[in-house]
Amino acid sequence: MDLKLHACAYSFHTLPFKTSFTPPPFFLFRLQVMGSCRALVKGKMEVIEPGDLLIYPPGELYHLEVEAMDGNIESGDYYLLCEGSWIEQWWKTRPRPIQQRIHLDAGMLSLWQQLSIEQHRIVQGNPELIRHLLCALCLSLDRLSEEAVSRQDPLVRSNEMVLLMQRYINEHALRPLRVEEVAAAAGLSVSRAVHLFKKLTGYTIIHYTQEIRLSNALERIRYTDLGLENIAGSCGFGTYSYFHKVFKARYGVTPKEVRGRPPETILEGTYVITSGDQNLSGVSPDARKFLTN
Numbered sequence: 001m002d003l004k005l006h007a008c009a010y011s012f013h014t015l016p017f018k019t020s021f022t023p024p025p026f027f028l029f030r031l032q033v034m035g036s037c038r039a040l041v042k043g044k045m046e047v048i049e050p051g052d053l054l055i056y057p058p059g060e061l062y063h064l065e066v067e068a069m070d071g072n073i074e075s076g077d078y079y080l081l082c083e084g085s086w087i088e089q090w091w092k093t094r095p096r097p098i099q100q101r102i103h104l105d106a107g108m109l110s111l112w113q114q115l116s117i118e119q120h121r122i123v124q125g126n127p128e129l130i131r132h133l134l135c136a137l138c139l140s141l142d143r144l145s146e147e148a149v150s151r152q153d154p155l156v157r158s159n160e161m162v163l164l165m166q167r168y169i170n171e172h173a174l175r176p177l178r179v180e181e182v183a184a185a186a187g188l189s190v191s192r193a194v195h196l197f198k199k200l201t202g203y204t205i206i207h208y209t210q211e212i213r214l215s216n217a218l219e220r221i222r223y224t225d226l227g228l229e230n231i232a233g234s235c236g237f238g239t240y241s242y243f244h245k246v247f248k249a250r251y252g253v254t255p256k257e258v259r260g261r262p263p264e265t266i267l268e269g270t271y272v273i274t275s276g277d278q279n280l281s282g283v284s285p286d287a288r289k290f291l292t293n
Contacts, residue, residue, distance in 0.1 A: 001084075001086055001131050001135075002084040002085040002086055003082065003083075003084035003085075003086040003087055003131045003134060003135070004082060004083055004084050004131075005080060005081070005082045005115070005119055005130050005131070005134055006026055006081040006082060006083065007079070007080060007081040007119070008078075008079070008080040008081075008112075008115050008116045008119040009078075009079065009080075009116050009119075009120075010076070010077070010078050010113075010116060011075075011076070011077050011078075011079060012034070012075070012076045013035075013037075013066040013073065013074070013075045013076075014073055014074055015066075015073060016065075016066060016067050016068075016073065017064075017065070017066040017075075018063075018064065018065050018066075019063075019064050020061075020062060020063045020064070021056075021061075021062045022061060022062075023058065023059045023060055023061050023062070024056055024058060024059075024060065024062050024081070025058060025083075026058060026081040026082055026083045027055065027056065027057055027058065027081070027082050027083060027087050027091070028054075028055070028056040028062055028079070028080075028081055029053070029054070029055050029078075029079060029080045029081075029082075030053070030054040030055075030056075030064075030077055030078070030079045031052075031053050031054075031077055031078045031079075031102075031104075031112070032048045032049060032050050032051065032052045032053075032054075032075070032076075032077050033050055033076050033077060033078060033104060033109070034050060034074065034075065034076030034077075035050075035072075035073075035074030035075040035076055036048060036049050036050075036069050036074075036075060037064060037065060037066045037067075037075040037077075038064070038065045038066075038067070039054055039062075039063065039064050039065075039099075040061055040062060040063040040064075041054070041098050041099045042098060043061075045063075045065070046099060047069075048099075050104065051101050051102055051103065051104055052099060052100075052101055053099070053100050053101070053102050053141065053145075054098060054099055055091075055096060055098060056098060057091055058083070060098065078109075078112045078113075078116070080112075080115070080134075082134060086131075086135065087134075087138070090138050094142075100145060102141065102144040102145055102147075103144055103147065105140070105144055107140065108137065108140045108141065108144060111133060111136055111137045111140055112137060114133055115130065115133045115134060115137060118130050118133060158196055158200060159200065161186040161187075161188060161193075161196060162186075162196060162197055162200045162201060164185055164186040165182050165183070165185055165186045165193060165197055165205070166201070166208070167185075168181070168182055168185035168186075169182055169205070169208060169209050169212060170212060173209050173212040173213055173216075173236055174212075174213065174216060174234065174235050174236045175236060176236065176238075177209055177236065179193070179194065179205050179206070182197075182205050193205070209236075210246060213235045213236045213237060214235075214246065214247060214250050214251075216235045217231050217232065217235040217237075217243070217247065217255070218247075218251070218258065220234070220235070221255055221258050221259050222258065222259075228240065228255045228256065228259070231255070232244075232255075243255070
C-alpha cells in the first residue's frame with residue numbers, strides 16, 4: 001500500500017499562533033476539537049470551531065491563526081500530514097470540500113489518538129499498522145461526513161431523537177424515571193418528545209419504560225432467588241401490588257406462577273422489547289431461539 005504518514009499529533013494553543021504552508025506538499029488534515037481559530041479556506045479566512053474538519057490537498061494554500069476571540073485564546077486540534085497513491089485515490093472518490101462539520105465521534109478520535117501514538121513510538125515502530133490506522137481514520141471520516149448530511153433529513157433526525165430517548169430509557173428504566181428526563185436526553189420539549197416517540201415506535205414513553213422493567217423483572221424471577229417484592233422494587237415498580245397487577249396483565253400469569261415454572265417456558269409476548277436496542281417482534285421461532293439463547 002502506497003501511503004506514508006509524515007506527521008500526526010495533537011496541538012493546543014493558549015497564546016497567539018500563526019502557521020502557513022505555501023502550498024503544502026502533502027495532504028493536510030486538521031480537526032478542531034476545542035476552542036476556535038481562523039483558517040484560510042478557498043482564499044478567505046474562516047472561523048473554525050469544534051467539529052470543523054479541514055482537509056487540504058497538495059497545492060492548496062494553508063494559513064492558520066490562533067488569536068483572541070471573545071477575550072479568550074484557546075484552540076485544540078488533531079492534525080496530520082500524509083501522501084501516497086492510496087490517499088490520492090481516496091480524495092478522488094467523491095467531491096470533498098476543504099471545510100466540513102462532523103460529529104466528534106469517540107471512535108474516530110480514538111483512532112486519531114492511536115495513530116499519533118504509533119507515529120511517535122521510538123522503539124519497534126510498525127509502518128504497516130500506521131498505514132492501516134490511517135486508512136481506517138479516512139474511512140471513519142467519510143462515514144461521519146455522510147451522517148452529517150443525513151442529519152439534515154427531518155425523518156432521519158427524528159429517528160435519531162427517538163433512539164436517544166430509547167437509549168436513555170434502557171439505561172435508567174430500573175429507577176424512578178420522569179418523562180421530562182427522557183425528553184431532555186434528546187433535547188426536546190415534553191410535548192414534542194411524547195408525540196415523536198409514540199409516532200415512531202407505537203409505544204408511549206411510559207409504556208416502553210414499563211416493558212423494559214417487566215422484561216428485567218421476568219429474567220430475575222426466572223434466574224435468581226431474589227424475593228418477588230425485592231425484584232419489584234429493584235426493577236422500578238413503586239409497590240408490589242402494582243407490579244403484580246401489570247405483570248399479570250402483560251404475561252397472563254402472576255410472578256409467583258412464573259417462579260414455579262421451568263425457566264425455558266415461553267410466555268405470551270415475552271420478547272417484544274428487550275433491555276437493548278433490538279426489537280424481537282416479528283422474528284421467526286428458529287431465529288428467536290438463536291437470539292435468546
